[in-house]
Amino acid sequence: MNYIIHILIILQIYIILALSLNLKTGYTGLLSLCQAAFYGTGAYITTLLMVDKGLSFFAALFLAILINIFLNAALTTWLAGRLRNLYFTLATIALQIVFFGVVYNWQTLTRGPFGIPGIPKPEFEGLAFNTPLQFFFLTLFFSSVTIVFFYWFAKTPLCKLLECTRDDEVWLTVLGKRPAYYKFVSISITVFFATVAGALYATYISYIDPTSFTLDESILVLTIILVGGTGNIIGPVTGALIYVLLPEVLRFVNMPDSIAANARMIIYALILVLIVRFKPNGLFGKFEIRG
């Protein structure tokens, strides 16, 4: 039972991550590979505030969101204002690598490769989320809020302006609107939800180290929205379902341990190739991801 609950918790964390990236990459057209840096920054700041400063989960999460927006959203918006398309994507890879370098080497703060163990579980008004089932309900709450928020947001005039930013920034400027502002809004919302996902991950696993937030993780989240599709809720959720549940399904296939890991990667890659070739919008996507 705990195994299934564990899978569901991880699935919900990836749904939050995928939906937040969907806004930045799908709606706003900012193809980026630094989602794990946003997610990791959220995890580290929440952890440090809880472990070192003794803040409660929700207070730490609130501050982590503000700090993460101040650090990552501002920096990424600055990059997005100066670089276009593939150049922006390359800059986000650099951002991701810098993030990894910082958390790996700043040992006095992050304890580097040794990681931070013993992260306390969240508590709210005396209600502790200690057991997997309790934690499941906490992640269910956050993933539901995320889904409802993005469902509502997609219908707002503000979201339409993010789509216009993706389609033609020059034309938006000619119409008197500021693309940089809309990019900031999009990136900030992405950072907000990535921080939530990071905080949930850190407090659920009770331990974080830099290897959980690498470029591979950013590629995985991008792959989730590539496969599921962007521009709606169902696409990223489906992508997350496929990429979180597939490894678990493959466990039941009797494959020798020596080839299981490689076979899994081949299957992932095959799915991606087939989707890109035959359904460039992803399984349920409204529009193609542009780089």
Place this chain on the structure above:
Amino acid sequence: MMEAILNIQNLYKHYEGIVAVDNVNFSILPGTITGIFGDNGAGKTTLFNLISGFEKIDKGYIIFKGEDITKKNVIHRANRGMGRLFQIPRFFGDVTVLDNLLAAGNNPEAKYLHNYLLKHSAIKKNKIADIGKAKNILEQFHLTDKAGLKAYELSVGEKKLLSLGSLLMNEAELLLLDEPFAGINEVAAQQINCILASLKKSGTTFLMIEHDKAKLFELADCIYEMKQGKLLNTTNTHHANP
């Protein structure tokens, strides 16, 4: 005497020794159509880029509605009422025709996320007003039945109309039209012709680059020829033929 809506004074631009716009002076009265023709490379598009703020000028001044906008950016000029239609029409391709127009509308509260909680009714009210305005434009431009289509699905002529409609949604008073009749069929050209004439009647001002001299002479109140960066002669079409 009526005050000019746009006044260009001693405008000069050069690129590595080549003079693109050479000491250009002219002014445009409100509610008129001013045309510019000239060979490729004469400096017409550079002149448009300078007026609309896409390029920095080397020397000279641009006065728009009494304000010196020489050093102002594209967004400032657009918000003061200057619109530009590009030769290859620009639009938001993956967004519906109606949403293209709504995006161009003026709903200032809608740009701030917190206003959706604090000023929800103002956003709704503005949106309703914008939808009404957009529907009027679609009707005027015979695009009502295309409102739900994605913009990339329109024909070139319809895309030009959509661009023009978007500028009107943004309440542009001076429209810079770069080859509005290029690449479209005669029916669409006739439609744009009628729309420009009707907009002119309602007080919109136009500055137009056009290769088709006959079209220019048919529509414009005042015509300039541009050659090697200079405005050579001025022709009032009421007294001259192509």
